[in-house]
Structure formats: structure tokens, C-alpha cells
Amino acid sequence: MPAESLRWETLDALKNSSKGKLKYNTEWPEKGEDILAGYNEVPSLSPLSGFILKRLSPRVHQNNSNKACSLGGGGGGGYVSRDSSPCEEIPSSSPLSLSPVLSSTTTPPPPNTGGLSSTPLVVALSSKTDTEQVVADDGRSGPGEGLSPVSSRSPTPTISLVSPRATQTAGCIRICEEKHRAKAKTELNLRQEMQERLVASVANRESEQLKRFEELMELKRRQEHQSMMDMMNRETKESIGRHEKLKEEQRHRMKILNLRLREAEQQRVREAESERQRQSEGRERLRNLNTIQEEVLQLNQLLEPAAVQAQTTGPAPPDLPAYITRGNQLCSQVSEVVRTTNEGESPSVEDMAVAERALHEMRALVRLTQEETVKAQERKAKEQQDHEARQKQAELHAQQDEQRKKAAAAAKEKAQRRGLQTKAEESTLKWYKELQANAARCAQLFEDLNDPKDMQTKKLRMELQKAATIPVSQISSTSGSLLKEIFDKIDKLLCGRSAVSAGKSVSTSQHPKGLEYVSYKLAEKFVKQGEEEVASHHEAAFPIAAVASGVWEKHPNVGELILAHLHKKCPYAVPHYPPMKDGTSVEDYQRVLGYRVDDNGVEGQDAFLKRMSGMIRLYAATIQQRWPYGPKHGPDPHGLNHGWRWLAQMLNMEPLADITATLLFDFLEVCGHALMKQYQGQFLKLILLIKEEYLQRIEAVTGTGQMGSVIRLKEFLETSLRSRQIAPPKGQLSSHFWRS
Template identity: 45%
Template sequence: MESQRLRGPALAALRASGKGRLRYGPEWSAELGEDILEVHRSPAFLSPQAGWILGRIARSPREEEETPEGSARGEAALPEALPLASPGGSPAPRAEAPRDAQRPEKRRDPPSDPEAPAPKGPGIEGILRLYDRIRAAEGEEDLRRRQEIQDLASRAAYGQSWELLKRFDEMRELKSHQEWQDLRQEVERSSKEAQGQQEKLKEEHQRRAKLLSRKLREAEQRRLRQEEAELQRREAGQGRLRRLYAAQEELLQANRGLGFEAGQGGPAYAPYAERGNRICGEVSALVRTASERGFPDPADLASADRALLEMRNLLSGLREEISLAAERRKQEEEAEKAAAAEKAENEKNEKIASGQDPEKAPVPESSGKLRKNGLQLKSDEKTLQWYQQLQDQLDQCVDSFAGLANSKDRQEKKIKMDLQKAVTTPVSQISTRAGSQLKEIFDKIHALLSGKPVRSGGQSVSVALHPEALNFSYYKLAEKFVKQGEEEVASHHQAAFPIAVVASGIWELHPPVGHFLLAHLHRKCPYAAPLRPGLPEGASPEEGRRLLGYQSHDSTPEPQDNFLKRMSGMIRLYAAILTLRWPYGDGQGNHPHGLNQAWRWLAQTLNSEPLADVTATILFDFLEVCGNALVKVYQAQFWKMIILIREEYLPRIEEITSTGQMGSFIRLKQFLEECLRRNEIPLPKGFLPPSFWRS
């Protein structure tokens, strides 16, 4: 509580101090303070009343009272304004009017008129004003001195700060230089250390590189040795695989010969065919296993050789048995002939004895041929036998792959579909675009039928995958060729030649394909035989039309135009096959079904009674396709046949042709007349020239 006790005396002391006794005007304001400071800042000068004030001060009060006029005169005698000396000793500039005179509301200046009467109490106000002026001058002087001191102090401080800044910059520069030197030394030291480390790493790298190079050389040598060993193993495996494929191909060829000869021999030789099929199945399974494994083992090759040897022995045994049976039949026939001759001799002797002339004995009428106007109404007996033989072979082929065709096993179904695609897709791609493309298609089909694997649909396909696959491929390929003639050639006649040349080449290398092709062709187009099948007793008209090649859909008979179009396409394909041979073959041997068959077909057709609209159509198509080739081979004989057709056969066709069917007849007649007039038969449109095979 000591502070509470001393508070009163402290306040009393403060009130008694100099500052405590000061009195502050309530009218004081910031504007007034500024004006006062402005007055003190302005240079000192004497007002117009300065002379009057000085004169009043110099005179005594009595003199002022006694001689007021003198006072006025003294004031007038004074100069109007005397400049005051400035605090620096130089005269102050003359001022125009005091600033206080412009603010009458704040200052009470004496009247500016010198003639005005002086107020009472002369000299006090002037003295006060002079005092104020002097105090203002002193304040200005003091302010100026303080300002000079302040300026000096400011300059000194600025100089000192500048020197300090220079020292600071020098110190900072020195420090930066030292740091840079330290950093440079550190970098040099680090560089030397890094260089030394790099040298060590380089030496280590060289050492490791040498070690790695040695290891790489060793690894490369090992790889080369392994590749050489693998190459030798692969070459040996490929050699075994080629030998296995060759053995399989020979086995399949032998099996085809075995099946054909067994089929010719009759049911008694069926066990030979069954045994041959079993051997082919075993070898096919062996090839399939070897293909999955990569390459066959020597044991697989030995098994294939044993199977091939067994097949050869089986084939030789069948041939020996067939030859023995033929010899027995020959002996039996000779015995029968001898018995018949003896019997005939006995009958002759009896007739001679009875007086009858043997030369006038009645001869039985042949029922095999019926003629009208010298032309056959039915097909030749040999032609019928040939037709039936081809159909039997086709039926036997169908029976041989019945297991594969009717199998429910998923794997066998897949094999069947892959084989069908591999066979039919290349035939669909045959065109006249380029000879190289045609050769590629031929090679693919030939490789497939030879037992080699081919790519089809992104998968590998081979007839070695199933024992019945080869016959299935034969059947489907022949069927596809005939279908192309029925559809593609019927719409585009020029397509007959590329299809025919491929079919001819395949026929030459794989004869069963040709036999099945003829069987399919005769079944769909009997006029290609040429065949005039007789109508069985009790057969319906639909059955008769089917035998003549007509098709029916939902019991609706085929229109005549569609029928003739199909027949035309198949006849053109058949004629092109008779004319063309595969140009890349060995050239040895005859055409498997060449121009001699074309001459046979033409002769048999002309020996048969013509059919309305059909005979004229097929004759025109046949002569247009292979007439040029027949002229080159048979020359004058062929021209005699052409004249025969025009002179004798055309009138017979015209006799049976109605008015609505004259189109084909007129086309044939104009063709023959044009050929005879020009004495040549032109090459057919679309014929493949030699330059085609270089494209």
C-alpha cells in the first residue's frame, strides 16, 4: 500500500512543476499549429509599422504625449520597411505583407493605415509583436541550427552506414570467395576420388568383361554343339519322317491296288482288303503318334517297314491267288469250250444225219440293241458295263469310309470336317488369275492325297490321321470337281479350263480320283457316258426323269432351262478334261482319259437317236471346247464327222425339235457352218495359253 500512500504527494509535485503551471488555450487546433509553424519557417522581415514602433520606443512617453504630431512625423520619417538581418548575417528578403495580416480572425494586427490614431498604451503591442518577431527569428535560427546538426548527423550516419555496407559487401564477397575456394577444393578432391574409383571400376569391369567373354565363348561353343547335335537329330528325324511318309504312301498305294484287285476278284477276296485296311490303320496311328511326338523313332520306322513288307506279301499273295483262280477259270472255260465244241459237233453230226442244213438254222435276235432308222435307242452294252463298273467302285469307296462318315466320336468328326475343308476349299479357289496360284493349289491337293500334312484353316491336316481318310478325300474331291462343273462352269464357261487342268493332273497322279469323278459325272449327267438308261418296268415318270439327269425339289420338276444349263456345264468340264494335261507333269505316258475318249463319246452320241433340245446343246458345248484339239489329231477324219453331222444328223435333230426348242439347234447349225466355211475350229474362249503358266 506504499504506492497508494505516495500517489498524492507525487501529483501535487507535478502540479507545482513548470509544465504543470502551463495554461493551454482551448481554441488551439492542428490548423493553428500549422500556421504558427509556417510563420516560424518563413524568413524574417519588418512590417510597415516597424518604423512607427521603433519611433515610439525611441521617444519617451512624455514626448509622445506632448507632441503627438511629431510622433506621426517620426513615423513618417522612418523608412517604410527595414529589412532584418537573417540569423546567418545576410539581410532578409523583403516581404510583401505579413501573413498574419491575411488572417484577421486569428491575429489582431495593428491597422495598416499609418495615419490611424494610435491605441492607448503605446509601445506595448508593438513591443510584443517585435518580441514575437525576434522569438520567431530565434526559433527559426534554432530550427536551422538543429536542422544543420540533423543534416550533419544524417550525413555522418549515411556515410557510416555506407562504409558499413561496403565492409559488409567486402566481407560477404570474401566469404563467398572462401566458400567457392572450399567448394573447388572439395570438387577437385571428389573428382580425384571419383577418378580413382573409376579406375578401380574400370579395372574391375575389364576383369569381369574378360571373365564374361570367356564364359560367353564357352556358352556359344556349347550352344553351337547343341545346335549341331539338334540339327543332326532333326535331320535324322526328318529323314526318318520322310522314310515313314514314303512307306505310308507306298502302303496306301499298295492298299488301293489291293482293294481294287480284291473288289475285282469278288467277295472271296474281301479278307485281303480288310487286312490291308487294318495295316493302313496301324501305320496311320503310328504316323499320327510320331507327328505328335515330333519325329519318329527308329522303332517306328522299323514297324512301318514291317507293315509295308506285310502289305507287299499280302498283295503278292492276292495276285498269286487271283492268277491261280484266273488260270483255273481259263482251264474251266477251255474245258467248257471243248465240251461245247464237242456238243456242237455232235449236234451237227446229228443234223447232218437227219438231213438239215446247219447254215440255214435260225439265229436268235439280239435283244441288247434296238434301232430306229439305223440309230440306237439304248446305250451300247460296253458303255453300260463301264458305267456300272464305275458306280460299283464309287459305292465300294463309300462303304470303305462309312466308319469315318457315320462316326459319333468327336475327334473323328473333327478329322472328317478338316479333311473335307482341306479338299474342297482349294478347288473353290481355282481361277484364271495366275498360273502360279493354280500350281500352288495343285501342289496342296497332291500333298494331301500323298499323305503329307497340309495347313487348312490354321490347322495341320493329313490323311494319315485315319485309315479311311484317304478314300474319303478321294470321294469328296471328285464330288467337288463335278459340283464345280455343275455350278461354276454352268454360269461361267471359261472356268472349265483351270478346273479341268487341275483335275486332269490329279487324275494322272491319283487314278482313283478320276474314276470317282467319272462316276459322279455319269450319275449327275448320264450324257457324259454317253448313256441312254432304259426305264425299268413299273417305274414312275419322276424316276424316269431322275435317270435322265433331272432334279426335283419338293416334288417340283426341274425347269428345262436349268436342266440344260447344268448339263452344259458338266459336258464342258468333261470335254476340257479330255483336252488338257497338267503342264508340270513328267510328260511320260498317255493322258489317263484323253482325246481317244472324246472320239469314242462323239461316235457313240452320233450312233444314238437324238433327244430334243438336249442332243443339240451337248453337241455344241462338246465341239466348241474340244473341237480344235480333235481337228489337230484326227484332221480329215474329224472333218468327215463334222460333214456327217451337218448332212445327216442335224436333219434328224430338226425333225424332233419343236418350235420353242429351236435355239440350241440353230446355235449348233450356225457353229458347224461357220467352221466348215473357215475350214477351222477356233480355240474356245478361256483356253489357257502357255503364257498363263508364267504369270
């Protein structure tokens, strides 16, 4: 509609006018103040009101006027006709004529609250009396007099101008006021509810705090009660503990008293025992003293017959009267001691010492007297025998020479008949002596290292010995890499490079004779491992032999020292049966044969055979084992040919009881497989020779209690001949071992 489209333009015009700028506060309705209470000035029409009214369309203006009239006279309940309009258009040229009419209105229009400054329109309203009169007239008019009651009577001369825009603005203001009131009421309700909730929450919080306070008080009460109970329990426990401590102290005191009583009783028993022992010892000393006196008197009686006999056989010795006088003095001394003991006292230790010294001296006198007598008799007998001896000496020498010639001829004939020797070949003995001489020269070279006065040299000697012997002690069949590592340590030491031993760096170049010392000790340690480790664990021979073979191949002088030490401790590895030389004691000869001789005597046969077996097994493993990391096609420094030579020389010598069978069995068990593989049929013939001929010679010289080793050798030979092969030895290192 045109009027609707012009509404906002009208509001803008009213806003820009000075009359439309009214103040409005949202708190006025709450305070009960009227909206236009501050504006009591008489409203007047704006100069632009005529322009505004002209632009309004007649139909819209009429509708708005009807609405305004209905709003203004709604209180009377009268009926207004469509054709008669109480609102008339007032020209804009006469604004002053409307002032009395507008002043007769009861309530001025409220200002606009929608944010637009609006000027109230000039509206002439009829008074309340006229409105009621019109309504009353409308009520008296009948239904047939027409639709409008105004046409039946003369209209009131009052001019009523009602602006639809003013009415709408007033309605909007009232609606806004109602909204504000509702909003204020809602906010007031919300604030009241919030206050109530706040009061309720405060009450609940206070109630909860009161409960917590009560719970805290209850907790404190319980804690105080619990602390009181704990204190009572603690005091009870402390009292019980003190009671127990007192009881324990009482028991301890009783124990101490019992111990003291027991010790006192034991002391009394010991004293009684010591008294009995003292009395017993006194009686024993008394018996011994009587015995000594008896023996002294008997020895004294022997002096005179000896003197008489010496005088009869020849001139008496010049000291014989002095011996008799001293004997009488000793008898008087012993008699004095016995006389003292007869007075009721037991002989003391000093008395017994005096008596024993007298006895010893008496014995010495008798012995000297007898020696003098014997010497006199011997001189006389010797003088008689010298003549006879000189007569028979020539005959005896002749007979001895003849017997020696016959014995030598018989032994030579027997050896030629049997085809066996009683000692090693000359070349073998020469080789054996050269090895021993080289070892002795090597030991002589580092003699200054054994000086105990030089502490620095002594410390260096100990470090070199550890560096040489510890790696050999660590050899085992764990893995090939371990043997390689041990060999590298030994090789580094022998080459003069620094080697780490026990956390310290040591080298043979630190001393001029350090290399000779290390070589000697290293060879000695290898042989000692065979003597001890291999003797107890036969499988240990192969890893030790592998490292020894590698060292022998790279350092030949060490190999010769190994052989020298082996031959010295086990001469049967040559093979060599050392003869007993003139003037050699039995103990020294047993040392030469390989026995251990100490202060306790000679070792047993079983221990001796065990050590010899370990060294022969190490030798047999060495001649067949080669170091796998050395040159493949180089010559073997001590190979299987030496094994064949050793076996052949053993069979060419007379067997010894027990030792020959043991060493043959150990050697064949370790090295037999390699020799069979190398020599095949020839070695099988050698086995057959041992079985058919040499075994009988071993049985002939072996006693019935020493047949264990012979039986083992016989069974081994029979098994080998029956299967025509020899099984590989236990513990032999395979190719897989060297890859581990």
C-alpha cells in the first residue's frame, strides 16, 4: 500500500523535527512515572504536517481515521457509520485553529520508543460527553432508520483530528512498555529465583560444611581415641618389651652363671686331671729314673770288662782309665738324683734331664770304649788278613776277568739270538743328548734373570713367565677361534712384539735374554700340560698339540725345547731306558727314569704311569696334528715318520714290566688311526708283529698283579686286526671345529 511504504519516511521526518526528540527511560514504568511527565508544554503541529497529510491516500487515511476513532471512543460502546467520519482533514494553513481542540484532550500521546524521534500528530477529539451522547443516540435509533446514527441527528460542532500514525505510535509505546514491564518482571523473577537458588545453595553449602565440620570433629575424636589406644598399646608393648628384656637379662645372667659354674667345674676337673696327670707323670718319671739308673749301672759294669779285653788283645788305649773314672762320676750323679726322690718328692723335669744327660754320656763312654776295643781288634785282625788278602788278590782278579768275558759273550750271544737291544740306537742317543745340551745352554743364557736381588729384573721375569704360561693354560676344545687367539698371543710374544698379560703390556725385547727365557718356559709349560691336564683328560691332548704344532712350525727352537723337556721327564718318548751308573743313588736313578721323588718318598706306580701316559698321548697327538692356519704344503717339523720311528725302536728294545704295555696302548690309541691311514698294509703288519711276538715278551716280564695294561693292549690289537682298521681317537679336532 502507498501509506505503508511512506511510514518509515514519516518516522524519519518526525525524528528529524525538534518536537519529536523526546526522552524515554525504560525505568520509568517500573517507577510508576508517566512517560511524558517531563513534557508539559502544549503540543503544536509541525509546519510539515500539511505536507504529510496530503501524501496520505484517502482510503488509507479513512481506514486509519476509523481505527483512530474506534480507539478513541471504544469506552462508550457506540456504533459509528462507515459514511460519517468524525475525523476531518485540517488544512495545513490553519494550525492555530486546532490548538483549542488539542488542548481539550485529557492525555497527550506518548513518545516513540523504537529509536525514532516522532512528532505527535494534531488530532481533535470530542469530549467524553459528546462521545457518550453519540453512543446513546446510536442505541436509541432503530434498525430501520439507516446504518449510521449520525445522519439522524445533527453532529457535534467539536472537530476531532486523530492521526493514525500517532495512534499506532502510542500503541507501540504501550506495547513496548508492556514488554519492558514483562521483561522487568521476568528479570525480577529470574533475579528472585537466582537469589532463592543462591540462598538454597548457601544453605546447602552451610549444611554440608556443618556436616564436614561434624565429620571432622568425629574424625578428630576418633583420631584422639586411636592415638590414645595406640599410646596405650605402645606403652603396653613397651612394658611387655621391658618385661621380656628383664627376662632375657635374667636368662642371660643365669646363662653366665651357669657358664661360670660350668667353667669352675671344668677348671676343677682340669685341675684334678692335671693333678692326676702330674702324679702319673711323676710316677712315670720315677720309673724312667729307676730305669736310667739301672742302665747306667749296667753300662758302668761294661767298662771294666772292655778295658780288660782291650789289654789282653794288645796295648790299652790311653783314654780308657779316664772313661772309667767318668763312668763312676755319672753313676754317683744319678744315685744322688734317686736319693732326692726317695725322700717323698717326685723327680722334676730338670732331674730327669740331668739323668738322661748322664745316661747319654754313659752310652757315649761305652760306645767309645767299645770302638777303641773294636779298633784294636780290627787292627790286629787286619794285620792278619792283609797277608792272606795279598795272596788271594791275584787269584780273584784272574777269576773276575774270566767271568766278565764269559758274561759279555753270553749277553751278546743272547741279544743276537733274540734280535733285541737293551738300549737305544747310537743315532737316537746322540739326538737325545744334543736336545738336552741345547736346553741346558738355553737355561744358562738367561741365568741372570734368576737373580733374586734385582727387584726390577725379578718383576720382569714374573711378567714374562705369566705371559708365556697363562695362554697355554687357557687352551681348551671350546672353539677354533679361541685356539687361534691363543696362538696369536704366543706368536706375538715370541716375535718380540708387545703382548698383554694380566692387564699389563710385556715384551721379550725388554731384556736381552727375554726370548730364550720365554721359549724355555713355554716349552716347559706345554710338557707340563701333557703331564697334568692330558693325564686327567685324554681329549685335551689334541687342542694342546694343535697349538704346540703351530708354534713348533713357526718357531723350531721352541719345538726342540719341547722335545728336550719331554725326553727329560719321560725318557720313554725317545725311547730310551737309562742305565744306572756307578755311584748313583736309587733316588737319583728313579728321577732319571721319570719318577717324582720328594721328602715323602717316591711317587706310586699308578701316578707314575698316569703321568707317562699323558705325555706320550700329547706326543702322539703332536706328530699327527698340524696347525690349520700355517702353510699347507710346507714340511711337517715333526710328523708321522717320527711316530713310525718311535714305534719301531720300541719294538727293537727289550720290554719293561708295566710301562711298555701302557705306553704302546696309549700311543696306538691316539696315533694308530693316522699311521694306518698313512702306511696302510705295512702298519698292519707291524700290528700283527706286536700281537704275535712282542706281546709274548711283554707278558713274560710282567707280573701277575700288573696284567691290566697288557690285557688292554691285547684287546686293542685283536680288535684292530679283526676289523683291519683303527677307530679315530676321541677328542680329535675336525674341520667343523676350526670353523667355530
